[in-house]
Amino acid sequence: MIRPVFTARPKATVTIHPASPVFIGETVTLTCDIGSGHHWQYDWVKDSKPLSEARWRNEYTISKVAESHRGDYTCKGRRSTDSRYSETSDAVTLTVSDLPKPTLTVEPERPVFSGESVTLKCEIKGYDGWTYQWYKQDPWSRWTAVSHSEYHTVNGDTLTIRRDTVNHGDQYWCRGERHDRSTSSQYSDPVTLTVKTLPTAELTVEPKRSPVFSGESVTLKCEIKGYDGWTYQWYKQDPWSRWTAVSQSVHHTVNGDTLTIRGDTVINGDQYLCRGERHDRPTSSEYSSSVTLTVKDLPKPTLTVEPERPVFSGESVTLKCEIKGYYGWTYQWYKLDKQSGLTAVSQSEYHTVNGDTLTIRRDTVNHGDQYWCRGERHDRSTSSQYSDPVTLTVKTLPTAELTVEPKWSPVFSGESVTLTCEIKGHDGWTYRWYKHDKQSGLTAVSQYHTVNRDTLTIRGDTVINGDQYLCRGERHDRPTSSEYSSSVTLTVKERPKPAVSIQPDHQVFRGETVTLRCDIQGGGVSNWQYSWFKAGSSTAVSNKQHYSISSVTASDGGTYTCIGAVRGTSRYSHTSEAVTLTVSAEKPKPELTSSHKGAAPIGNPVVLYCKLDQSAGWRFYWSKHTQSPENETKPETHSYTISSVSVSDGGQYWCRAGRGTPVYYTHYSDALWINVTGTTRSDSLTVSPSRAQHFSADSLSLSCEGQSDSTGWRVRRYTHSEKVSNCSSDLGSVTGSTCNISSLSTSHTGVYWCESESGESSNPVNITVTNGAVILDSPVHPVTEGDPLTLRCLYRDPKPSNLTAEFYKNGSLLQTQTTGEMTIRTVSKSDEGLYHCKHPERGESPQSWISVRGDRVHRITNFLYII
Numbered sequence: 001m002i003r004p005v006f007t008a009r010p011k012a013t014v015t016i017h018p019a020s021p022v023f024i025g026e027t028v029t030l031t032c033d034i035g036s037g038h039h040w041q042y043d044w045v046k047d048s049k050p051l052s053e054a055r056w057r058n059e060y061t062i063s064k065v066a067e068s069h070r071g072d073y074t075c076k077g078r079r080s081t082d083s084r085y086s087e088t089s090d091a092v093t094l095t096v097s098d099l100p101k102p103t104l105t106v107e108p109e110r111p112v113f114s115g116e117s118v119t120l121k122c123e124i125k126g127y128d129g130w131t132y133q134w135y136k137q138d139p140w141s142r143w144t145a146v147s148h149s150e151y152h153t154v155n156g157d158t159l160t161i162r163r164d165t166v167n168h169g170d171q172y173w174c175r176g177e178r179h180d181r182s183t184s185s186q187y188s189d190p191v192t193l194t195v196k197t198l199p200t201a202e203l204t205v206e207p208k209r210s211p212v213f214s215g216e217s218v219t220l221k222c223e224i225k226g227y228d229g230w231t232y233q234w235y236k237q238d239p240w241s242r243w244t245a246v247s248q249s250v251h252h253t254v255n256g257d258t259l260t261i262r263g264d265t266v267i268n269g270d271q272y273l274c275r276g277e278r279h280d281r282p283t284s285s286e287y288s289s290s291v292t293l294t295v296k297d298l299p300k301p302t303l304t305v306e307p308e309r310p311v312f313s314g315e316s317v318t319l320k321c322e323i324k325g326y327y328g329w330t331y332q333w334y335k336l337d338k339q340s341g342l343t344a345v346s347q348s349e350y351h352t353v354n355g356d357t358l359t360i361r362r363d364t365v366n367h368g369d370q371y372w373c374r375g376e377r378h379d380r381s382t383s384s385q386y387s388d389p390v391t392l393t394v395k396t397l398p399t400a401e402l403t404v405e406p407k408w409s410p411v412f413s414g415e416s417v418t419l420t421c422e423i424k425g426h427d428g429w430t431y432r433w434y435k436h437d438k439q440s441g442l443t444a445v446s447q448y449h450t451v452n453r454d455t456l457t458i459r460g461d462t463v464i465n466g467d468q469y470l471c472r473g474e475r476h477d478r479p480t481s482s483e484y485s486s487s488v489t490l491t492v493k494e495r496p497k498p499a500v501s502i503q504p505d506h507q508v509f510r511g512e513t514v515t516l517r518c519d520i521q522g523g524g525v526s527n528w529q530y531s532w533f534k535a536g537s538s539t540a541v542s543n544k545q546h547y548s549i550s551s552v553t554a555s556d557g558g559t560y561t562c563i564g565a566v567r568g569t570s571r572y573s574h575t576s577e578a579v580t581l582t583v584s585a586e587k588p589k590p591e592l593t594s595s596h597k598g599a600a601p602i603g604n605p606v607v608l609y610c611k612l613d614q615s616a617g618w619r620f621y622w623s624k625h626t627q628s629p630e631n632e633t634k635p636e637t638h639s640y641t642i643s644s645v646s647v648s649d650g651g652q653y654w655c656r657a658g659r660g661t662p663v664y665y666t667h668y669s670d671a672l673w674i675n676v677t678g679t680t681r682s683d684s685l686t687v688s689p690s691r692a693q694h695f696s697a698d699s700l701s702l703s704c705e706g707q708s709d710s711t712g713w714r715v716r717r718y719t720h721s722e723k724v725s726n727c728s729s730d731l732g733s734v735t736g737s738t739c740n741i742s743s744l745s746t747s748h749t750g751v752y753w754c755e756s757e758s759g760e761s762s763n764p765v766n767i768t769v770t771n772g773a774v775i776l777d778s779p780v781h782p783v784t785e786g787d788p789l790t791l792r793c794l795y796r797d798p799k800p801s802n803l804t805a806e807f808y809k810n811g812s813l814l815q816t817q818t819t820g821e822m823t824i825r826t827v828s829k830s831d832e833g834l835y836h837c838k839h840p841e842r843g844e845s846p847q848s849w850i851s852v853r854g855d856r857v858h859r860i861t862n863f864l865y866i867i
Contacts, residue, residue, distance in 0.1 A: 032075035122174035
């Protein structure tokens with residue numbers, strides 16, 4: 001028995017040629033291979049659907065593959081001899097893709113500069129094994145293949161175009177091919193070459209204007225616009241017309257984009273050019289155009305003078321400097337100075353520079369002065385040669401002489417004045433008259449003046465004090481004018497009016513000597529002759545300035561005037577105002593009064609007053625006990641003050657007055673008795689603040705409350721008004737025996753004391769009130785011998801930061817203290833005196849008297865009663 005043999009069912013395999021991916025349009029063959037045996041028939045399935053057109057064949061060929069052929073393919077075999085079949089193959093996927101399109105790039109990036117080669121690169125990404133074909137559009141817009149040649153280099157995926165073959169507007173394409181495939185890629189997009197010419201270097205020359213003058217350096221500047229980062233190369237043409245490089249040397253200075261040629265290296269006809277180079281594209285520029293240097297000798301100016309020599313004093317001179325054949329010059333001017341040599345002349349109040357001219361102000365033109373000029377140009381480093389010098393020849397102008405009529409000075413208001421102008425040595429003059437005006441300077445004389453050839457008459461009401469006149473001559477020939485005359489200043493005074501006075505007074509007494517005085521002030525005249533007239537008479541009573549009547553009588557009374565006349569002229573003053581002299585027959589008698597009513601307590605001040613109502617000019621004489629001229633006291637004022645009355649001051653007093661020379665005396669007054677009595681009490685007036693000096697506007701309290709029995713006591717004062725008064729509403733407010741002053745003023749300065757109804761009084765104290773900034777803090781009462789004493793300088797607010805003060809006694813400096821206070825450790829009688837202090841910034845205090853008393857206080861009671 002034959003046993004059956006079992007073998008595995010074979011499995012079909014599908015292959016695709018060419019391998020996937022397949023491009024649209026290619027021929028594709030799918031092959032079904034079962035591997036063993038023969039007589040197979042094949043069934044094909046695409047995407048699970050039988051493929052009838054491929055049935056029975058082991059190969060399925062698609063001649064032009066399309067998108068519709070894409071899909072999954074399987075096959076299996078069936079034996080034609082029996083019913084056996086193979087297993088179905090694994091599915092294979094046919095992928096159909098569009099033809100790839102190359103990317104064409106250009107190096108360098110556009111634009112391309114003239115002279116650069118260009119490399120094109122063709123690339124199909126995602127597929128390998130490509131070779132590339134290159135195409136260029138010809139002049140007839142046809143595509144022609146580009147192959148390797150002397151103009152084009154093909155290297156794999158690149159095409160390099162030689163620099164001299166790169167043309168603006170040329171278009172190139174590429175396409176890929178593969179040896180194992182029958183189709184090519186698509187064409188790339190075209191690239192169009194954009195070719196720009198290289199930037200051209202521009203070469204400029206400094207100085208800009210040609211020619212260059214001998215000795216000038218020349219700077220060439222190379223500039224390329226539109227790109228940065230250039231370095232520059234310089235070239236000079238040698239004698240064989242070859243261009244050779246120029247580098248840094250002693251003759252040439254290279255600085256960035258400039259080349260400076262040293263002055264002695266600048267040669268007429270030399271040619272230069274430049275070119276730029278850089279690391280980035282474009283790597284070089286075109287050469288600049290060449291420049292050719294034209295070199296000339298320095299020009300020499302011509303200097304001319306206007307007016308022609310000689311020049312007259314007062315004429316201005318204009319110098320003109322000219323360089324012919326060249327433009328753009330400015331001119332420098334020079335003058336010979338004896339000490340400094342050649343010095344530059346510039347625009348000033350004396351010289352006016354205007355382009356090519358120098359005008360020398362008339363008062364600056366001097367005989368023998370020498371001037372030169374030289375040209376300069378702002379764009380050049382060198383100047384021209386100096387001109388030849390010109391020497392000024394100057395002659396003085398004739399001078400006008402001015403005289404005045406009348407000859408005397410001053411002129412009185414209302415008098416006319418005639419001026420005469422004269423010029424010697426030249427003829428044909430006409431005269432110009434000028435007046436000095438404070439606002440306008442010299443102005444021509446016009447109305448109110450009469451001009452008659454060489455004279456000018458000024459009308460009387462136009463003659464003004466201080467007016468200044470001068471004249472000058474003018475003529476048609478040179479000199480066309482004279483010097484101005486010296487000016488004359490009119491001194492005009494108001495016709496003076498005498499002032500009259502009567503001594504000793506307008507009201508006098510029979511027997512007095514009277515002097516009438518006539519004074520004429522102003523007018524500028526000293527040689528006056530005087531005349532006195534009495535009302536009712538046209539005949540002068542005196543021709544002297546002082547008219548004295550030695551023993552006046554009633555008949556001398558009346559009204560008097562005086563008038564003055566200038567000796568030797570017809571000029572006279574106004575008449576004075578009238579004065580009236582009144583003569584009284586009765587001799588006057590003064591009235592004597594006292595500041596104190598009743599008895600005067602010891603230590604109190606007493607003031608006597610001698611009152612005389614009639615007229616003025618009196619001096620006063622005081623007698624005590626007897627009417628004896630030999631023993632008279634002569635303070636010459638109408639008051640007599642006893643500052644601190646004592647027993648010896650009691651007695652009988654008279655006064656009389658006198659005036660004039662010789663002295664005319666009044667009658668004696670009636671007698672006045674002074675009774676000195678009472679008990680003095682020391683330090684019984686309390687002052688707060690306790691000091692002798694006070695600032696105005698400060699407050700002050702004066703109190704008699706410290707008395708053993710203050711009832712009936714009151715504060716009394718004596719001030720500069722020479723009145724004794726109580727503390728009342730005009731002084732302050734009163735509370736009991738206390739006087740309060742809320743706001744001090746200088747009128748409160750005076751002597752203060754306490755006084756009882758029975759006549760007792762305290763020692764007086766001095767109070768000083770000042771508007772100043774500094775006071776002295778000194779004791780208001782006397783200081784006891786042996787005690788210490790401290791004085792301080794006090795200030796109004798604000799207090800100064802520097803307290804340094806000087807302390808004075810009787811006007812002499814005692815000490816300078818930085819603390820602002822001084823101390824006398826042990827007071828003695830010799831320390832009495834007037835003290836004040838002084839601050840370097842705030843000023844000084846008033847003076848105050850400091851009294852020193854013994855170590856014991858005696859109470860003295862004296863009764864003196866004179867009947």
